[in-house]
Amino acid sequence: MLSFGRLCWLFCSLSFILFSQCIYAKDLKNSCNTCKQITDNFGKEFNRTKKQNFGGGNTAWEERALSKYETSEIRLVEILENLCESSSFDCNHMVEEHEGHFETWWFKRQTKHPDLYKWFCIETINVCCPKGNFGPDCNACMGGSEKPCHGNGICDGDGTRGGDGRCSCDRGYKGEFCLDCIDGYFNELKNDTFSLCSECHASCKTCTGSTNEDCDECKTGWEENDEGKCLDVNECSNDPSPCKEDEYCLNTDGSFSCTVCDKVCSRCTGAGPDKCLSCATGYQDTEGTCTDVNECEQSDAVCPEDNQECVNNIGSYACICASGYVEQEGVCVQVPEPGAVESDVSWFSWLMPYFTSGHDQAKLNEEEPKTETHSGEHEDL
Numbered sequence: 278m279l280s281f282g283r284l285c286w287l288f289c290s291l292s293f294i295l296f297s298q299c300i301y302a303k304d305l306k307n308s309c310n311t312c313k314q315i316t317d318n319f320g321k322e323f324n325r326t327k328k329q330n331f332g333g334g335n336t337a338w339e340e341r342a343l344s345k346y347e348t349s350e351i352r353l354v355e356i357l358e359n360l361c362e363s364s365s366f367d368c369n370h371m372v373e374e375h376e377g378h379f380e381t382w383w384f385k386r387q388t389k390h391p392d393l394y395k396w397f398c399i400e401t402i403n404v405c406c407p408k409g410n411f412g413p414d415c416n417a418c419m420g421g422s423e424k425p426c427h428g429n430g431i432c433d434g435d436g437t438r439g440g441d442g443r444c445s446c447d448r449g450y451k452g453e454f455c456l457d458c459i460d461g462y463f464n465e466l467k468n469d470t471f472s473l474c475s476e477c478h479a480s481c482k483t484c485t486g487s488t489n490e491d492c493d494e495c496k497t498g499w500e501e502n503d504e505g506k507c508l509d510v511n512e513c514s515n516d517p518s519p520c521k522e523d524e525y526c527l528n529t530d531g532s533f534s535c536t537v538c539d540k541v542c543s544r545c546t547g548a549g550p551d552k553c554l555s556c557a558t559g560y561q562d563t564e565g566t567c568t569d570v571n572e573c574e575q576s577d578a579v580c581p582e583d584n585q586e587c588v589n590n591i592g593s594y595a596c597i598c599a600s601g602y603v604e605q606e607g608v609c610v611q612v613p614e615p616g617a618v619e620s621d622v623s624w625f626s627w628l629m630p631y632f633t634s635g636h637d638q639a640k641l642n643e644e645e646p647k648t649e650t651h652s653g654e655h656e657d658l
């Protein structure tokens with residue numbers, strides 16, 4: 278029987294092998310990409326150096342020089358020097374490692390094998406495969422190398438020595454060969470080698486055609502009517518409403534949404550202060566719109582304490598000490614005569630909030646909830 282330690286060792290070794298293979302497979306794909314980049318750049322540099330020669334001089338000499346330069350090692354070296362970004366290690370390493378192959382191609386294979394990518398990347402250093410093929414032996418992708426994944430997906434490792442040739446299907450398609458349709462799509466055309474999946478109507482979960490009459494099954498939020506069509510469910514007409522009490526409901530195709538009412542409403546049918554079913558506390562109905570209640574003008578005194586003044590604000594009101602009075606321990610007391618305290622300056626700055634006008638106080642208190650007296654902030658001073 279295997280000991281625990283030995284089992285661990287076995288598990289770690291297997292994990293390492295799998296991990297290494299993943300890295301290796303990725304490396305194989307990357308190597309091909311690097312090679313492709315190199316040969317693309319080779320083509321660009323080849324064109325760039327077409328018009329160059331060894332240097333100035335008379336025309337006859339230039340012509341001779343040009344024809345010589347075309348196939349010269351100097352031109353090859355100039356091309357090779359510009360194939361990679363200096364920061365790209367993989368690119369520089371590959372060019373350096375296979376410099377000999379570039380020389381062979383340049384002097385001996387160029388005419389017979391004009392496609393450098395094919396000769397170098399696929400046939401010589403074996404990092405790429407022909408299109409539609411994958412893996413170390415360049416096997417055909419799923420669905421064949423002519424049309425991998427039947428044209429409805431991407432073959433893993435396509436064109437490289439890596440990957441496993443399996444298909445990642447495009448949106449709408451599924452299956453090993455990307456010939457089947459996912460839910461919400463239907464086959465417009467299908468045979469052994471071709472499939473066209475189109476999207477169902479928004480109301481169908483599954484379907485056989487493109488309209489809401491072709492649903493096999495309606496999607497959530499839709500229901501079948503007597504004629505067999507899938508129609509939107511109006512969730513907002515449900516009783517009770519699917520929204521909270523202070524929200525209004527908006528029906529949409531296949532769904533609905535809930536939005537919080539205007540702050541002046543406690544219940545509403547839509548957005549804005551004129552869509553209230555009932556007004557929020559502190560507001561009253563004025564010709565169909567909820568407006569602020571001026572509590573200070575109500576017959577019942579809302580600020581019952583001595584020497585208090587009522588200040589109205591939007592949605593509420595505040596009770597503050599009247600001019601010439603200041604709050605101390607919950608009651609409004611008369612402001613002492615100037616000079617009665619040691620430091621006049623600090624005394625007056627301390628009192629300033631109580632001498633501001635009612636309008637300013639209303640602003641200050643606008644968003645505050647209904648309060649009977651000020652809190653004793655200054656008591657800490």
Ligand SMILES: [Ca+2]
Binds near residue numbers: 512
């Ligand atoms: Ca709906």
Ligand SMILES: [Ca+2]
Binds near residue numbers: 570571
């Ligand atoms: Ca008010």
